[in-house]
Amino acid sequence: MQIRDILSFSLLAATANRGRTLLMLLAMAIAVSSVVVLISLGDSARHYVIDQFSTLGTNLLIVLPGRSETTGGPPPLLGATPRDLTLADAMALNRARTVRRITPIIAGSAPISVRSLEREMLVLGSTSELYEIRHLALSQGSFLPPGEPTRAEAVCVIGQKGKKELFGNQPAIGRWLRIGDRRFRVIGVLSSSGVSLGEDLGEVVIIPVAAAQALFNTSSLFRILVEATSPEGIEQTRKSILDTIRVRHEGEDDITVITQDAVLTTFDRIFKALTLSVAGIAAISLVVAGIMIMNVMLVAVSNRRAEIGLLKALGASRTQILGLFLTESTILSSIGAGIGLVLALLGMRLAAFLFPQFPLQLAPWSSAISLGVALITGVVFGVLPARRAADLEPAFALMRR
């Protein structure tokens, strides 16, 4: 038989019975669209999280005080707390060859006031390097001046939203504000770079690290951000950070170094696994649709016994009958998958319209997957009915009306 004839014969047979065809298409469409939508949602979530992490900066290492893993040995008698990270520790890291720049960070929340207006905001004590490391952008003025980090100049850079709340539409540059009981002069306003991992940069006040030490009356750092010279240098940088701090902390490994890469990879893995498991659950509906296809095809075979007998009498071989019925179930599942894909596309468009803040879109490979899955389902669940048709004895098939 010519392929064109097989297709047109099967298509006509598949669509001859409207009711059953519609039912089957519906089942397949729902199954495929739910798989595609869930995969796409998972994939969008993954992209969202990874994008968020990427805004942190490039080739970034984060040094935290304390160990994240526990080691063996007896518990210390006096509840030894990890040694603080100090400004001197941070400056010592700068000496490694693979380090491009570092910046210490002290974070805390404090009341910020301008005359009678008062707001509780996040105060970050840092250095001029923070600007490059975190890829910040200014809308007005300048960032913290470079220089010795131990100098506590009374200047600050504020976030876009904080500026609005404290100064309204008036210019803020050169004005003074009060953090706790200290006065700072505003030298810059950040441009709105949005939320980055829970730190709302719109409502932040950045001051020199030494000023923050005095403000919060502490010498210990919240963390140190280190930027390596290249992605290849990250691992070496991590080692040299650990070595440097060990020497400075009397042989104790009492810090944790997180590389951005490791965090990204972990999140990537988590979200991929999540997407796959959700897709797996949705795939159950594909199986249901497949069984429905099988059921409908079995009914079609027993309804068309006489026709099958006739085709055999006219010279159709077993293989030809098998091919005709497999083509029929595959055509049905493919059309169903096509409808499902359109439904999924519309669904994702609607979701993207309703939640514009999330980057929702169809996963690029989902159309290929759905077509493949539909073909496989059509073939797999079409095999049993098609074999039953092919194995019919023509003499018996023709006997009944």
Add this chain to the structure above:
Amino acid sequence: MISLQNIERIFQVGDEEVHALRDVSMTATDGDHIAIMGPSGSGKSSLLNILGLLDRPDTGSYELDGVKVSELDEKEQARIRRHKIGFVFQFFHLVPRLTAFDNIALPLMLAGMKQDERQARVTAALAAFGLGNRAQHRPDQLSGGQRQRVAIARATIMQPSVILADEPTGNLDRNSGIEVVEILEELNRQGITLIMVTHDPELGRRAQRQILMVDGRIEREAEG
């Protein structure tokens, strides 16, 4: 040339064995017109199924045009059916969703003939059987006689050497029946072997040989 030797066919119905054909032997030369007659359940249809390669005998051999077809595999038997045997059934067995044209074209399609070649042959066949203006009608839009003419056109489109007809008039009114029989007899005069199963003694008498079957055996054969 058809030759059956000692054909046995036994069906298992529940735990009972039904002997559908017992030691049947017969021959038919090209251009024969044979009527197979007999009461219900005498094995007429079983014999026709064996002749048409729709069923395999349990023992015995079947030779068609010098080929031992009973020993061929399924695929080759399908090829023999396609090229050498045309079937005409009591209930027409037209595919309901296909037009008269497409029903007649079915064997050509299964044989893999290209569409433009089919077009010419089917159009000629439609004209030959007086169905020229019925090409795009579906079976449910045709009369009984027209349906059987479509079926005969389909059975002959591959130019077979044998036509096997199972009660071809059994579902037709008298006039359509006569019309159909005359068509079949005309094909027979052109040299096609015609083997017809029938209940109707009048129809049987028109054949040049009559085979009477009783209880799975050929009871007697008459000429004339």
